[in-house]
């Protein structure tokens with residue numbers, strides 16, 4: 001498995017204007033029997049995205065022509081709450097998303113996303129509302145996310161800073177492997193174990 | 198006592214720091230790693246790819262709970278489920294990890310067997326690829342859920358990279374009235390703070406109502422901390438905690454026990470220690486709680502009418518409430534009492550322990566599950582099942598017309614054959630009422646075991662207090 005990397009992204013976006021979207025909606029539990037990470041993108045938002053007969057629900061945003069080729073999801077407040085399943089960012093990344101913009105993310109989802117090169121971008125509610133309104137007027141709106149400067153911008157908007165864990169940022173920019181990093185502390189871990197035996 | 202008064206959380210955090218580098222998260226030592234079949238396969242694959250083995254198999258415990266059918270045997274599982282279960286067997290055996298497998302008489306839901314076998318102890322750091330690892334905080338440990346990448350990190354290094362969360366005290370004063378339980382406390386907390394209210398925090402539950410709860414009640418409360426967005430929920434250990442742990446298979450014995458208890462007694466939050474935030478609740482005024490929406494924070498006292506979206510100022514919140522009510526097919530302003538019920542599910546890591554089953558059976562004894570209702574009783578572990586059968590609880594459930602199953606997550610997660618059909622309404626003792634959580638199109642009302650039984654008997658959402666003195670709902 002390659003280490004995820006991210007520097008900058010300029011891409012079109014779609015809006016899912018629902019708050020408290022839980023990971024059971026992102027990827028329902030019945031798809032968690034996989035023993036790899038493949039194919040989850042097709043099941044992303046499955047119960048909203050497909051009708052009972054399995055055909056695409058034409059009303060759902062990801063089934064509309066404007067969703068074609070989009071790489072940024074503008075989501076509602078508290079996105080990714082609930083279950084810790086890392087299958088949620090796997091499914092989002094599997095679909096082709098590389099960033100999600102919200103006013104708040106659930107903790108475990110945020111951590112899981114960063115480990116999979118999916119950038120959780122937190123912006124203020126006012127900026128979020130403005131972005132949603134702008135996107136409603138212009139389906140071709142392109143956003144630029146720059147991880148080096150920790151900014152997100154769009155035409156007519158000064159790039160906005162967003163918070164991100166500095167360690168995760170470095171890992172993503174430089175392709176640092178987190179497990180490899182942790183393994184460097186083997187000696188300290190042994191010392192800890194000896195002291196607490 | 199240290200010069201600086203510290204919280205329970207701070208003490209455990211500080212005593213588990215392996216290393217800290219500038220700019221990087223803390224390297225935290227993990228005392229106990231619980232593993233199940235659903236969130237571990239890809240983590241074991243990473244180890245295999247890199248030629249690594251589980252670093253501390255003796256600190257790693259595996260069980261089968263999520264995708265295992267509760268009808269018994271692999272045959273009941275579908276092919277992918279079988280592959281997943283077999284893979285956990287192979288991964289555990291290749292790494293020398295103890296597995297409570299299909300044939301184990303102690304197998305069960307990961308958060309039930311940890312405490313039951315004595316793995317869960319005060320002061321520990323405990324992780325699992327499962328958000329309800331917060332359950333273990335009832336013992337005064339720091340237990341939190343992690344993703345599969347992190348499962349791999351802990352398997353390989355017994356350490357985890359973590360940023361220190363903030364702390365939030367949830368103080369519950371007062372005394373619960375009859376018919377009101379630990380489950381109602383936590384549903385009331387969630388209704389107060391909302392599903393995102395605890396984000397970035399670890400909860401410590403304090404106050405007379407929490408101290409009065411037995412260990413199972415404390416587990417029920419801590420279990421649903423994640424439903425408020427908190428990573429963990431904790432209760433300071435006391436004699437109840439030590440009595441629960443004492444004598445269990447993996448608990449310390451002899452002089453090691455005495456030393457452990459002496460250490461555990463230093464864990465509770467010092468007088469004068471501060472939390473980043475405090476939320477208070479009065480247990481004396483609580484009524485049985487039920488959820489009406491599609492997240493666990495959407496709860497009301499069972500006697501109250503459902504909220505009106507028009508009463509919410511925020512447009513997003515209003516839209517959220519409208520969407521939830523529409524999914525649940527409930528009408529704003531109307532009572533939730535009396536809504537017809539199709540299924541009652543008694544189980545899950547929130548409410549499937551022996552005390553839950555006793556309380557439920559106590560209320561159900563001599564009564565019948567309503568004709569139109571399917572009631573499923575699923576013990577949290579095979580040990581709970583045996584204990585319940587030894588007491589004859591299974592007979593009470595069966596005589597009332599309920600199904601009595603093997604241990605597992607069952608209908609809490611609907612990936613093992615137990616599930617709602619579209620449109621069905623369930624009163625469930627589990628922890629999540631998300632859309633489709635208990636089966637595609639299914640509608641879930643979360644409640645206590647007592648409320649679940651009262652609703653099963655009435656065939657409608659019913660107040661358990663109506664049954665308490667031998668009454669009819």
Ligand code: SF4
Nearest residue numbers: 329545546606609610
């Ligand atoms: S019972 Fe439900 S919440 Fe608990 S571990 Fe199983 S699936 Fe998760």
